[in-house]
Amino acid sequence: MREVAIIGVGMTKFGELWDTPLRDLFATAAAECLEDAGVEREKVQSAYIGCMSGGLFVGQEHLASMLTDYAGLKGISATRVESACASGGAAFRAAWMEVASGMSDFVLAGGVEKMNDGADATYCLATAADQEYEVYNGVTFPGLYAMIANAHMEKYGTTPQMLAQVAVKNHANGALNPKAQFQMKITQDTVLGAVRVAEPLGLFDCSPVTDGAACVLLAPVEVAKKLGKPIVKVIGAGHATDTIALHDREDLAAIPAVGEAARRAYEMAGVGPDDIDVAEVHDCFTIAEIVCSEELGFFERGKAGQAALDGVTALDGAKPINTSGGLKSKGHPVGASGIAQICELTLQLTGRAGERQLKKKPRIALAQNMGGSGGSCTVHILEVEQ
Amino acid sequence: MITPRYHREIPQRYRLEGGKCTQCGEVHFPPRAVCRKCGGREMETVDLPRRGKVLTHTTIWIPPAQFESQKPYVVAVVELENGVRLTCMVADAPPDEVKIGTEVEIIFRKLQSDPRWEVLQYGYKAKVVG
Structure with a gap:
């Protein structure tokens, strides 16, 4: 190859x-x-x-x-x-x-x-779930992630404040991205007080x-x-699938396709989660960023929510996630999101991310893009030649 | 929903029929043509147990158009007594009555009456026991 x-x-x-x-x-x-x-x-x-x-x-x-x-x-x-x-x-x-x-x-x-x-849009997006055995019975797409959230809260003690912090952080990043859909900061109160979509998720837990x-x-x-271009290499590529229906997966507080795609990508790249300087993680809902960050190995299971609260994943944190604003603030035109993640990471790796450029220029970056409630996932790892 | 598909799915929706692999005994819901465990292709029809418990749940406040009249409603992942899992609404339940571990039984109910398809749609829901 x-x-x-x-x-x-x-x-x-x-x-x-x-x-x-x-x-x-x-x-x-x-x-x-x-x-x-x-x-x-x-x-x-x-x-x-x-x-x-x-x-x-x-x-x-x-x-x-x-x-x-x-x-x-x-x-x-x-x-x-x-x-x-x-x-x-x-x-x-x-x-x-x-x-x-x-x-x-x-x-x-x-x-x-x-x-x-x-x-x-609610109807169209729901076709990413099992039409006959999930959607027919009344579940929506936010509803599936809400059920993952409730399972995660029960198992690990994750709180609504932790979920809210993911949205607050991603909006703070998106406020610095001129191409983001919502270039505005929000507060915990905005998220926690928003109209409910599917408990425990409100409007500000959902990508637009x-x-x-x-x-x-x-x-x-x-x-x-x-061509004399800065060399941003694709050093790892992982792709995995899982059952389309959430209920067919053993652990409802996990998204195994993400972990499996990551394992394959890390293996090819010869790097591990600690080597990743910046990541774009599929935050279609706030709970998704938390569970996916755990699956990617950035945090132990059950610890990603606290990491968000502690600012670890913020622009100036030790493990910056979704510097673009993520799907939450940058926006989520579903077919485009996986490519937009690669765009953001390429900009960060080449020092061209403008106001949201990481202070310490990153060397290795990871993009994680997910389909449905976790029925498919791709992970790509990029490295810039210094 | 289009009528041929609705008709085809009546056994599982109306009678909670699953498919048991005659080779390895794995029970599938919905029934499958090929066994997910051993690849076997012969299945026998089995009735699933009606009792189970809630593994996770949510209350839907913003539903698709065909469920608009029922909002807010509770949806849950239910594990039946034989380990088979399904997703369904929990009927007649105030949201705070349904928790992880809540015991339920599966009942037959009308699910949708979407005028676009001119067919009433039935299926299974869960009901809190006791």
Whole structure:
């Protein structure tokens, strides 16, 4: 396998982008990415694009053709990738494999979702759960994570204040990200006093409904070196799946696919959780960041909530998580989120993250992107050559 | 829900029928074509026990449109006496009555009456015992 580098990143502003259609979201992110890479679009040989549900959100499938056409890439090999909210991470993995295998030199990994176009977002998102044996019986997507939260609280004594601190911290980071959907700080009181969605989760425990797109361009390390780019290498890639239904998993206070994907990625990279300087963790709900941080090995089981309260995961903490604002504050256009995580980490690793740039420039970063209630997960580990 | 699918799923929804692998004895709910444990492909129909306990739960305040009239309602993961698990609503229960470990029995109820599909939809719910 060849070593693969990320040589360009691009993303749209995330938010309620009523005036921008799905196709132009993607085209904009792709154009920004190619400009950042300094690579002409004629060089791009292939694209993998994560999108959870163009069919339900905007009534459009067959997206790979349309999106690459509108991005000025008509004719290339293009594939749409779906793994619910992990679609972006899965697209990145496919693009990485195509470059690593030696098949192509310039491959675009993208993600896009247009969630604000009149569709019932709660209904669309619930299709990431088991339609016949979860959703039919009245459970919603926040409801599944609420059940994980209650199990975690019962088993480890995790509190609503710990959950709330995840949202407070991610909003503080998002306030420094000009592309974030919600660039505002919030307090514990805002989170704890918010309208209830599914107990114990309120509105501010949930990531928002977002339009947006993100793209990264991959190339072999030796090609990236010739271009004179800073070398951000993909050193580890892990992917795991699990049962789609939460109730079929033994421990309801855990998300085993995350731990398994992480184990595979760490093994490939030859690093462990203590080596990670910065991480983007899939905080679709506040409880998700807590459980996933434990699965990734950043904290012992049951300790991630206290770590959030203690500021360990804050921008100036020992283990900064979601410097972008995370899905909570930056926004969660589901198919794009996994790619947007890679964009953020690439910016942090190359010292280009603006006001939210970590004071001590990180060397190794981890992106964790998850589908459904944990039915799928990708973990990617990146390292910048100093 | 579309009618062919609804019709197909009546045995498990109305009668809580599972599938038991004739090779290794693993019980599946819903029934599966291929045994998750041994790969066996012959299943016999078994009735699942009606009693179980709550493993985790939530109260849904913001439901999808078809459940709007029932909000707020409690949903739980229930483990039946033989270890089989399912997700269902807990009927007629105020939220603070349902806790982890609460004993329940599975009952037959109307779940949805979504006018889009012109078919009443039935299935199982849990009910707190005692």
